[in-house]
Amino acid sequence: MSVLVYINTLNGKIAKNAMEAVQYGSKIGATTVVTNGAIGESELATLGNAGASKVLVNRVLTSNDPAQTTRLIKAAAESVSANTIVFSQDITGKAVAPRVSAALKAGLASGAIALPDADGTVKVNVFSGKAFGKVKINSAIKVIALTPNSVGVEEESGVASVEEFSADLGNASYTVKEVKKQEGDILLPEAELVVSAGRGLKGPENWGIVEDLAESLGAATACSRPVADIGWRPHHEHVGQTGVAIRPNLYIAAGISGAIQHLAGVNGSKVIVVINTDPEAPFFKAADYGIVGDAFEVLPKLTAEIQKLKAQN
Amino acid sequence: MKLLVCISKAPDTTSKIEFTDNDTKFNESGVQYIVNPYDEWYALVRALELKEQNGGSVTTITVGTATDDSIIRKALAIGADNAVRIDSEAGDAYYTAFQIAEYAKSNGFDIVITGKETINYNGSQVGGMIAELLDQPFISLATNLEMDGTTATINIEMVGGVEVVELDTPFVVSAAKGMAEQRIPNMRGIMAARTKPLEVLPAAPCDALVSFEAYELPPAKSDCKYVDPENMAELVDLLHNEAKVI
Numbered sequence: 423m424s425v426l427v428y429i430n431t432l433n434g435k436i437a438k439n440a441m442e443a444v445q446y447g448s449k450i451g452a453t454t455v456v457t458n459g460a461i462g463e464s465e466l467a468t469l470g471n472a473g474a475s476k477v478l479v480n481r482v483l484t485s486n487d488p489a490q491t492t493r494l495i496k497a498a499a500e501s502v503s504a505n506t507i508v509f510s511q512d513i514t515g516k517a518v519a520p521r522v523s524a525a526l527k528a529g530l531a532s533g534a535i536a537l538p539d540a541d542g543t544v545k546v547n548v549f550s551g552k553a554f555g556k557v558k559i560n561s562a563i564k565v566i567a568l569t570p571n572s573v574g575v576e577e578e579s580g581v582a583s584v585e586e587f588s589a590d591l592g593n594a595s596y597t598v599k600e601v602k603k604q605e606g607d608i609l610l611p612e613a614e615l616v617v618s619a620g621r622g623l624k625g626p627e628n629w630g631i632v633e634d635l636a637e638s639l640g641a642a643t644a645c646s647r648p649v650a651d652i653g654w655r656p657h658h659e660h661v662g663q664t665g666v667a668i669r670p671n672l673y674i675a676a677g678i679s680g681a682i683q684h685l686a687g688v689n690g691s692k693v694i695v696v697i698n699t700d701p702e703a704p705f706f707k708a709a710d711y712g713i714v715g716d717a718f719e720v721l722p723k724l725t726a727e728i729q730k731l732k733a734q735n
Numbered sequence: 736m737k738l739l740v741c742i743s744k745a746p747d748t749t750s751k752i753e754f755t756d757n758d759t760k761f762n763e764s765g766v767q768y769i770v771n772p773y774d775e776w777y778a779l780v781r782a783l784e785l786k787e788q789n790g791g792s793v794t795t796i797t798v799g800t801a802t803d804d805s806i807i808r809k810a811l812a813i814g815a816d817n818a819v820r821i822d823s824e825a826g827d828a829y830y831t832a833f834q835i836a837e838y839a840k841s842n843g844f845d846i847v848i849t850g851k852e853t854i855n856y857n858g859s860q861v862g863g864m865i866a867e868l869l870d871q872p873f874i875s876l877a878t879n880l881e882m883d884g885t886t887a888t889i890n891i892e893m894v895g896g897v898e899v900v901e902l903d904t905p906f907v908v909s910a911a912k913g914m915a916e917q918r919i920p921n922m923r924g925i926m927a928a929r930t931k932p933l934e935v936l937p938a939a940p941c942d943a944l945v946s947f948e949a950y951e952l953p954p955a956k957s958d959c960k961y962v963d964p965e966n967m968a969e970l971v972d973l974l975h976n977e978a979k980v981i
Contacts, residue, residue: 433894486891486898488863488866488872488873488875489866489867489872489873492867511859512894513876513893513894514894516852516859516863516876517863517873517876518863519863520828520859520860520861520863520864521864521866523829523860523863523864523944524829524832524863524864525867528944529829529945530858530860530944530945531945532859533857533858543948543949548856548857548947548950549746549855549857550854550855550857552952552953553752553754553950553951553952553953554950554952554953555856555947555950556947556949556951557945557947558945558946558948559944560942560943560945561944595874595902596889596900596901596902597900597902598898599888599899599901600898600899601893601896601897601898601899602896602898602899604896609894609895615980639981663772663854664772664773664776664912665912671980672974672978682748682749683748686854689953692978693974693978695970695974696959706959707959709959710959710960710978711959711961711962711970711973711974711978712959712960712961713961713962714961714964716964719964720964720967723965723967724967724970726967727967727968727970727971728971728981731975731981
């Protein structure tokens with residue numbers, strides 16, 4: 423089996439979900455990674471720790487252009503005779519994996535959450551996290567897009583050989599006019615810990631206690647749909663069926679009742695803590711730990727206890 | 736400006752998700768189908784706004800059987816000019832994209848717009864596949880789209896921010912939250928939708944590349960463990976030592 427894994431390293435770093443995709447690939451077969459941009463060779467060699475044996479890096483392509491990225495991946499797939507191509511189902515994966523699938527007439531299983539079964543089927547998320555499907559890929563080349571944070575990474579020591587790789591990229595699809603960086607250090611879709619709040623907080627001026635808890639944990643902040651819609655919080659913080667779907671290790675929700683649409687965006691979380699004054703709030707049915715209490719009292723107390731824990735360690 | 740909006744059906748967001756036939760089929764009994772929210776709220780409504788600003792036409796396309804006509808009429812009631820249904824079970828994403836690309840090739844559109852994903856399969860596949868089959872640029876996860884003549888300025892969601900790009904038509908774009916606001920059809924729209932053209936065309940030969948063999952539901956969540964609101968030390972202890980997440 424020859425496996426090709428595409429990872430996006432344009433911000434100069436190898437993200438956790440990229441490591442996950444590389445290790446996932448290495449468990450299927452001998453893995454070559456293809457990437458592009460200015461990222462350093464020594465940084466790329468560390469992909470050996472996740473199981474890659476070789477890294478192909480294209481220095482010419484420095485944008486996210488899906489058409490050019492597709493041409494790069496297609497050329498790399500041909501050069502290593504890949505029979506499986508792996509992506510992370512992140513923003514880039516969503517833009518590029520379908521193009522690669524159509525270009526190679528290779529079936530795509532998107533949203534994978536586990537390695538292929540013995541019969542070759544791939545378990546994927548469907549119905550917005552409310553069910554799983556088993557996908558059979560009927561083509562010779564198989565494309566798999568892996569849901570971030572669904573498989574762990576166990577690093578071993580290995581060094582990947584790094585080679586420059588050139589390909590005919592064709593014309594750019596567009597001109598990039600501007601890149602606006604999001605504020606804050608922790609990006610919600612990648613966050614392992616998330617603190618979220620809803621209308622129960624009564625107004626945007628009360629978000630300090632949410633941010634304090636998030637800061638004590640090193641967590642990202644999120645919110646429910648109504649809160650984003652009325653402008654208390656920015657839209658990129660909205661988690662739920664029509665907002666961002668997240669899969670953190672810990673999701674703490676304060677003052678959110680837990681409508682089914684909200685649950686669809688967070689039910690991939692490993693542990694859910696719900697804080698609500700209403701003991702009948704539907705969210706408690708999806709929670710691992712529940713606190714029937716007032717967020718205005720509970721959150722500061724929780725923050726203080728977290729700070730105590732952090733001071734000990 | 737000729738706009739093609741891809742419309743898929745999806746079970747209402749409050750539907751109970753269950754499976755039948757030995758867990759190989761979605762149990763449709765009692766399920767109300769709606770226009771996939773991303774297709775309706777963001778793709779269709781933005782297309783209508785672009786038409787209102789620049790003139791032109793908005794056509795919807797659906798790959799599906801006659802049971803899909805009710806959601807297609809809903810799209811017409813919201814304001815699309817005409818609809819096309821490729822008369823076939825939807826098959827997989829590639830099959831669907833292939834049908835739409837074939838129709839788009841022979842009818843020439845300036846922009847093909849999809850929702851960013853359906854809420855039942857969550858694949859985010861069809862838009863990118865259409866673009867590849869048409870050999871056109873694909874803009875994935877657009878949150879804003881403005882037209883000036885034939886030049887589009889589009890905001891794209893990126894890891895850690897937003898990228899603003901400029902390109903000329905034709906292209907394919909998938910619409911995410913922020914593109915537009917939901918529109919509720921009014922009575923005039925609903926009445927007009929009844930007589931708007933809905934063309935039914937045969938499917939082009941194409942093999943699906945993947946198949947769903949079976950489905951399963953997630954394991955039942957164990958009962959919620961309640962913690963006294965006065966005792967946050969206990970919660971921190973549970974998260975640290977039992978759940979091991981902090």
